[in-house]
Amino acid sequence: MQQLTSAWLRASGHLANSVLEANRATLAALGLSDGDQSGEVELEPSVESVAYDDSDWTETRTVDASENINPGDTVTFSKTISDEDVRAFAKVSGDTNRLHLDETFAEGTRFGGRIVHGTLVSGLISAALARLPGVTVYLSQDMRFLNPVQIGSRLTAEVEVVEALAEDRFRLSTTVTNADGEAVIEGEAVVLVDSAPDHVE
């Protein structure tokens, strides 16, 4: 495994005591309600380490406490990637490749039109990992981009625990599939899962 600095892996004794209040304020600022889900799966309780959900998003998971995570457990996360998402990702990352932004240019490429940034697609893997119980910290990610993703596609990321490693670390398989069930990204991640900070109920 990679070397990490002591600061990166330092455990903190500082516990938050007003997470629920901060949570409500965050949701109100975003114009969202807590645990808003329009899909077929309703999580009860919602994942406390996730600040908010959107009505377009759906998720499933097989484990509800960080101390119970075992090989075979899965989390899925589904989201539609819109044109607005692609343009916002270009701005925040600096990846203004015309293949993603300029239809006329993209028509002249091997894809015949604009496609979604691969790194934005991989963000759905991180979104699924964030829905593991506890606080998930990314240590590594390997991935192969297998198919292009058209703007407006609905994608599903599935992460499955493959191996429990020492020190609350886990190795997971990570796959993103399109609405036709084709894999667009395949790979593997290693994460560290801490307990969520305590909070006042």
Next chain:
Amino acid sequence: MQQLTSAWLRASGHLANSVLEANRATLAALGLSDGDQSGEVELEPSVESVAYDDSDWTETRTVDASENINPGDTVTFSKTISDEDVRAFAKVSGDTNRLHLDETFAEGTRFGGRIVHGTLVSGLISAALARLPGVTVYLSQDMRFLNPVQIGSRLTAEVEVVEALAEDRFRLSTTVTNADGEAVIEGEAVVLVDSAPDHVE
């Protein structure tokens, strides 16, 4: 190397003939001017496969034509990651991990405060790859997250061609460093570089 569908790797004969016009319209819609650069490095000409630059961003590269890419060539891309960037990335990816969005919650974690999403940091690698001459297509990316990134950090991605592979593919080392020169991501990418579509001057 991974298996790719024929559609993914299909070369298109359709050439765009009004890229410059589309480019100007894109820039105007975004309120940006062509090749806007405030940094110490001015690229002449700007990379034609990139739709726009921002005044905060700086970039360097050692090669100006896709047919001249060789081992040892490098591209760098630097950008500050703001709180607004982190919140926008959460929304577009669905990764609403409180560690990135909720200061009170994040104070109780091992990091003692909010940090930038690892996948958003990795977006700067893709931004650097996009600034290779020609149209860069991501085939794979491996990475290790070595250090946390505070909100507001200025980061630099450097990609260096390590090996020229068959069929216009290249293997590159990919590193993102913070303002103190510490590596925050290290890894390797494989990309395919096509010629940019022709356009009317």
